[in-house]
Amino acid sequence: MSHTTSPTARLMDGTAFARRMVEEAAERAAALAARTGRAPCLATVLVGDDPASVTYVRMKRNRCAKAGVQSRHIALPADTTTAQLVDAIGELSDDSGVHGILLQHPVGPHIDERAAFEAIAPEKDVDGVTAHSFAAMSLGMDGFASCTPGGIMQLLDHYDVDLTGKHAVVVGRSAILGKPMGMLLLGRNATVTYCHSRTTDLAAHTSEADVLIAAVGRPRFLHGDQLKPGAVVIDAGYNPGNVGDVDFPSAAAVASLITPVPGGVGPMTIATLLTQTVDAATRQLGAAG
């Protein structure tokens, strides 16, 4: 006789909420264009032709187009040097026709990604990857959020997840996902634990999380038996084959709220990128006008 568990968790529908965010961004973009004669413009920079990266950039540009946000694509060859990439991004930073800059990452291992990120002017860093944006997220200063953590915060708020005093465990510590995620949660009064590849006894930590953020980039890495019953589970993973970092069936059986993959965090990331591009354009065109 086989035992089956049935999902008890409520789904956090990123697709639906992201649609609303994009509609709002589109309305603001249209109003801005009507007022200033100029549409927001996002520059996308891609080094090489990694198929996944090509797809992501195309998806982002399509979403821009639908929302009335122009995009300008800079495709650079795979053998672009750090200096060349920094120069290319620096030109976009200086170009008043560009309001936001997205460098599709990861870039190749021969490139100093941090140097490339830092060539983005803070006021155009709509993907939230610069040191300035990280410090802003961490210290409560004005600035853009990294899009995935920023989108996750929007989703948590949309589902009325109260963070104060809750134990949030972030699994992963990348500069654009895990680290800023924890800082945003800390800023909202959660007790925050960072786990990562060197963490001893991961399950001991994840099983105490009221809010669990999976940001490791390993397919079905976390299972329901590692989670606290009733936890809010956010799967920021997006691995080949549309698979997240969380084993959905087992996690959904114990969580109270959970993001599906796809349709959870992914759409929120793009919606945040669009929203922040419109924010940047509004500020830059407002200042210019």
Next chain:
Amino acid sequence: MSHTTSPTARLMDGTAFARRMVEEAAERAAALAARTGRAPCLATVLVGDDPASVTYVRMKRNRCAKAGVQSRHIALPADTTTAQLVDAIGELSDDSGVHGILLQHPVGPHIDERAAFEAIAPEKDVDGVTAHSFAAMSLGMDGFASCTPGGIMQLLDHYDVDLTGKHAVVVGRSAILGKPMGMLLLGRNATVTYCHSRTTDLAAHTSEADVLIAAVGRPRFLHGDQLKPGAVVIDAGYNPGNVGDVDFPSAAAVASLITPVPGGVGPMTIATLLTQTVDAATRQLGAAG
């Protein structure tokens, strides 16, 4: 019949190790002066006349003088505005005769402390308080450390505390102490938990810490019964009457290593300030020569 506990912990002698650091900084300062004809110069900025702040600044300047580091003191009246303070700091940032800038904090509540910090040029931020320095500590970029967290890392290394995979719990989340402390520990592969005033059941977290950093600013806030036996306990508190954030007798009975107050973290903070001032001068005078 009364039960007494006897201390089992080994003391982490910040005074002795800081002395060695200061001697090394003094040797480097002398060599730099011999080579360039100029001594490192730290500008100290004090707003108002809070007695504790006056004492701290005097202590730091005395320590500078003994190490062959010049200092220039800017005393501003208590009613200085944010704009005036930003201007004063901006002048020091532009002054090639000044290699490091220390704004004694906290400044008065009528001043935007963050704006004042951000007026410090990153290359002169020897106290590690700017957004740039915070991001550098967090993301592994070049930059100065906040002096107290930076000094604590030195002390942990000096006592051969292996951080990889250890659970480090930071109690406190200020921009210049708790937050950067956690980021430095995370960069050294510790699993890091941030606790703070809104944390539910603090003892549940502190009692699981292999390394505990107390950075709350409340006298004798943490007691031995809240600690894990064998923990490394770092008391970054410094409250009136030379009292730390940790109740020393009860903590020393369970910890394996512990910093006393005074004589633990405090001297390391000043030694780090001096070392970083010499680092800054070396870079600036090296670049100029």
